[in-house]
Amino acid sequence: MIMSAKVDTSLPLEYQTEQDRMNILGFWVFLGAEIVLFATLFGVYGVLYERFAGGPTHKDIFVIKDVMIQTVLLLTSSFTMGIAIFEMRRHNLKGLITWLVITLALGAGFLFMEINEFIHYAHEGATMQTSAFLSSLFVLLGTHGAHVTLGIGWATMVIIQLLKRGLTPTTARKTFIIGLYWHFLDVVWIFIFTFVYLKGLVA
């Protein structure tokens, strides 16, 4: 407690107490574990991606235009999250919340596209049970989509705290951490975009 009471006001809000610095460090360690989780799913997909079992192939179901829209939505939301943290460091609470809301709107747009994509796949006869390719595809995409869904709920609760309590070292640290999480989701998507969609569509 004595350690966490020491406040270094020369640092950005989220780094001012020992406790908050350790929370941020701990979250980076968690992201390391998340990277390994997604690595296992990419590994499974990499092994099974051509096991079609007579069902639809990549080229039968992937729609490049929709994939590009999803990619741009998520990439832009990662950028707006960066701007939100930038505004937080300028102690601009209104700017922070505005950019957070824009970020979540883009994230919701991404989720809407992904759900439509899954419905489209199901209509084409491409479900989790169809083939090993589709099982591993849905597990990989679904785990990422579940993370985005969780992130939207989490960030919404952080926004409520910001509205109620304003910018404090604690709310700043919580905002910074959801920011890290959101950027991480875009990092995972870069690899899904490259090693699932583009790889599947190479002529």
Add this chain to the structure above:
Amino acid sequence: MEHHQSKSFPISHVIGFVVSLALTFAAAGIALKTNLSFKVIMWIIGSLAVVQAGMQLFMFMHLREGEDGKTNLVNMIYAVFMVIVIVVGSIWVLTSGHAAH
């Protein structure tokens, strides 16, 4: 609370965003519009993905910032090592040798 009133324009974020978009569309163009071999295309777009992920880590996530910056860097390097072991290792073990059967 008024110190470290940083720049009023987030220049590194804007650069990171524009470059990320360029890398995304470059990868799509190379994968879908060229006649290079599958292997060459995968090496190029895989490299572009790694560059873009690095940009997110350094320009958006402030990976090396603060007193734990070095720890974060080592943590991420170790995570990348684990990814290579798990992904490349799994694919190698489970697909090599099949042609011989």
